[in-house]
Amino acid sequence: MAKAHICMLTLEHAPNDDRIFEKEARSLAAAGYKVSILCKADADGRIRSFVGRQVINPDAALEFELDGIPVMAVKADESAVGRLLHKVQSDRFSREFIHKALEINADAYHAHEPVSFYLGLLITRKNGKKLIFDSHESWIGGSRKEQMIKRLYLRELKYLITANTISRGHLLGLNPALQTEVIYNFPDPAVFNLPFNKRKFERITIAHDGILLFNRGLKTMAEVMRMLKKSHPEIRLKIVGEGGDAENRYLEQIRKEGVDNIDVSGWLPYRQVPAALHDCSIGLIMKTPVPVNNVLGGPSIKLFNYFASGLAVLDVNLPESSYFLNQSRSGVSVRVPTAENIYHALIRLIEDPELLEKYCKRSFEWGQRWQWPSEARKLLAFYEELVFNEKPWIFR
DSSP: OOOOEEEOOOOOOOOOOOOIIIIIHHHHTTOOOOEEEEEEETTOOOOOOTTSBBBBBBTSSSSSETTEEEEEEEEHHHOHHHHHHHTTSHHHHHHHHHHHHHHHTOOOOEEEEEHHHHHHHHHHHOOEEEEEEESOOOOOOOOHHHHHHHHHHGGOEEEESSSSHHHHHHHHOTTOOOEEOOOOOOTTTTTTTOOGGGGGGGGGGEEEEEEEOGGTTTTHHHHHHHHHHOOOOTEEEEESSSHHHHHHHHHHHHTTTTOEEEEEEEOOOGGGGGHHEEEEEEEEEEEOOSSSHHHHSSOOOOHHHHHHHHHHEEEOOOOHHHHHHHHHOEEOOOOOOOHHHHHHHHHHHHTTTHHHHHHHHHHHHHHTTTOOOOOHHHHHIIIIISOOOOOSSSOO
């Protein structure tokens, strides 16, 4: 008998997002579930990557497939009135999004942001189907709208997935009846399958994987690279990803000022990330303390990508990253994350090749343990034992 239909709902993430598509949607589909994705396009029908540079549907098709998984999009209403009404989810887009979701008629709707959770709640109130909220971020902070949604509607949620235990505990404290699971963003071993690169010590490259915005520590990184330019001019920072328009203007400005030891790959599909990290030696996680979700969210996908690629890790004492670093003993947490402190921590790694190699090898070893199949099993059990299990008991 065919398994249930699960529809992913996303407004802020692209439909090919690492967690949404590459891991969760693919795993559910491989297990026999029918999976679809409902997302947001701009007013011209284009679906963009997270920072808006890459167009996923160049022909502006609102219905297409990604590796056999149907993707459907609803155009945004970018008029002044539409933007105003969208703040209270009373715009044309919200109505059409709900209508399309009802037309899809899934058995469960899997929402990936607080606002898509709210729209999912309106959808499932109408059709009586299941609603799952997947809290990628901590939801301890967030916008006023997100806080209002949590305060007014979290009590109606039954099924919750989080990316860390901090989020799980916080939301359980507000709604103890939640059925929950923590699903970490471990890498897919079918994608991160390159052997340990022993040549990465011949020329040290520092990496930052993913979106690089100002609240990911861009200005501090630039200041660190300014210092390294003077003491170790051969060392470069590789940004495996992209920034927004303001970040790119900033990078162009500091290049003119002589900080020309930063390379930017641009957005890369998930399956190209391992090759980009393969020759790197040190991976940075440098989120700023504002907003609070930077501190209490995570652990970042980049952390596990670094482990899988055998990079020593430098983070700024973020709780979830430090939790995994404490186990792997494969990096350094900078407790007071000034540019000077980060610089000196990097110098210690750069000028102590035995320590750097030890950290890289430990990182790779733990990267072989923390892999997506264990999380896929938890995701499938969550659906099979909690969401779609009609029996009042679960045998463990």
